[in-house]
Amino acid sequence: MMGEGKFDISPEWVDGETKALEAPGDHRAELRLWLRLLTCSTLVESEVRRRLREEFDSTLPRFDLMAQLERAPDGMVLGEVSKRMMVSPGNITVLVERLTESGHISRTTLPTDRRVQIVALTPFGRAEFEKMAARHADWISDLFAGLSAKEGGVLMDELAKLKRSVIASLAGNT
Amino acid sequence: MMGEGKFDISPEWVDGETKALEAPGDHRAELRLWLRLLTCSTLVESEVRRRLREEFDSTLPRFDLMAQLERAPDGMVLGEVSKRMMVSPGNITVLVERLTESGHISRTTLPTDRRVQIVALTPFGRAEFEKMAARHADWISDLFAGLSAKEGGVLMDELAKLKRSVIASLAGNT
DNA sequence: CAAAACAATTTTAAGCTTGAAATTTCTTCC
DNA sequence: GGAAGAAATTTCAAGCTTAAAATTGTTTTG
CATH class of the missing domain: 1.20.5 (Single alpha-helices involved in coiled-coils or other helix-helix interfaces)
Known part of the structure; x- marks a missing residue:
């Protein structure tokens, strides 16, 4: 098989x-x-x-979550992570639990508002993420290698148009 | 982003x-x-x-499965469904169970080779699928409405190149 | 200052998905 | 003909995902 x-x-x-x-x-x-x-x-x-x-x-959701945190050195509120990743809040809860267990991220309750959880990469998590990100970039580069720079540019532009179209449609335009 | x-x-x-x-x-x-x-x-x-x-x-996997079967009036072998949908065989097992329960598809064991299961849309399943497919086509049309025919054509061509690139890359290593 | 409203997150229940191992059924080849 | 191997599918354990309900904490307001 x-x-x-x-x-x-x-x-x-x-x-x-x-x-x-x-x-x-x-x-x-x-x-x-x-x-x-x-x-x-x-x-x-x-x-x-x-x-x-x-x-x-590892898994793609874990990688994506760490990728979000990499750009937020001071950490990020769970709700913000959820929005950026375009996944449900409940989903973030599970991912954060596992990544905390494995030591990749830390979580803190905001003292001034105890509803708010802030997560951030640990030094270990950051190091691990950087290894993964480098490999990930290589994989993507290989998979896309058959496109010339010009073709890639055209595709990029057309996808931008599509994205606008989709977002406009979702917003209610028709 | x-x-x-x-x-x-x-x-x-x-x-x-x-x-x-x-x-x-x-x-x-x-x-x-x-x-x-x-x-x-x-x-x-x-x-x-x-x-x-x-x-x-309903769900997207169920819709996709029925979409595959719509083009196979005489039914399709499970393994073939799995390949076309690009999902694991075990996944198909679950989907087929549920769609059979709900009366959308039928399943038959091939008499000449009892390992082989053949699934096909029931008349009810076909009618339901056609309703869904019509709406689905409308949704996609709306979402893509911001692209002109020409832009759509360009995007189609560039995606074809990307697809070739990805497949070539996948074929070239493991 | 309570009670209602609101906000952030977690829990829950259900379904999807996978890879690997197991099962059942042919097929091949001594 | 029977064992070994291959093929089609299922089972299994684990993780992902969602919408909706519940929980916890804060803010607004009567």
């Missing part, structure tokens, strides 16, 4: 045929675009998860 | 003049690109999950 480290991925199914007369309410092009975006994202994400596990016995 | 920077790093094989300006191992541009891709993907995916839950009391 483990041919080369994973269950097999057969990537050749994204292309339906598009020779369609564009009827009203025909959303085929958008759907195909979304599927392709999702495929790219999933492929990269799965690989990153796999390597974090294999090389560091 | 990230600034609106440009793609400013050359891949290994395009050394030349820009290389001198960069620190060795500078993968910033690829990382930004990956972050942006992930952000777009996450935004869309979260919204789709939310609406599937609210409008249909």
Whole structure:
């Protein structure tokens, strides 16, 4: 079953045929675009998860949480972490518990408001994160190596447009 | 999240003049690109999950599984479903159990090879899926509405290149 | 100054996901 | 024909994720 480290991925199914007369309410092009975006994202994400596990016995959520804290030397309030990571507050609770147990982060209750928890990387956590971040950057670089600088730039710009489109749509525009 | 920077790093094989300006191992541009891709993907995916839950009391994995089966009128072997959805075989087992319970799909053991399970949409499942698929297409269309046809085409092409790059990279190591 | 409102976080219940080990069922090859 | 191996699926243990309810602590207000 483990041919080369994973269950097999057969990537050749994204292309339906598009020779369609564009009827009203025909959303085929958008759907195909979304599927392709999702495929790219999933492929990269799965690989990153796999390597974090294999090389560091860690997970992507833990890495992401530490990445947020790396830029906040004085620590960050849990709610802020939750917003930045775009995950639910309850999720943060669990992640913080585990990362605290393993010594990667510290947590403090704010004296002036005892509802507030502040988390920060420990020196150990920071050192570990830096190792992971360096490897992570290499992995991404390898996975994206087939894109030229120019192609990458175009993709970056188009994704910016897409992001604006999505956010506008979520905000209620149509 | 990230600034609106440009793609400013050359891949290994395009050394030349820009290389001198960069620190060795500078993968910033690829990382930004990956972050942006992930952000777009996450935004869309979260919204789709939310609406599937609210409008249909369903989930994205269930929808995806039914979407695979819709194109296979004669059903599909579990392993094939697993590959196409790019998820682990054990995952499929759970999803199939629930969708069978709820009457959306049927499962049959292949008489000529009793290891093989074949799943297919039931008429009820197909009808339900069609309702969901129509709404799903509308949601995606709305979310992507800020992209012109041309921009969408460019994005599609660039994502195709990225997909090739990722797959080539995955094939080249373990 | 209490009571209500609000805010930050945790708990809960349910479902998703994975990799690895186990199980069942063929297939191959002496 | 029977053992060894391969293939398809399931089981298992652990972790992630969410929405909603509950908890704890602070602020506002009557």
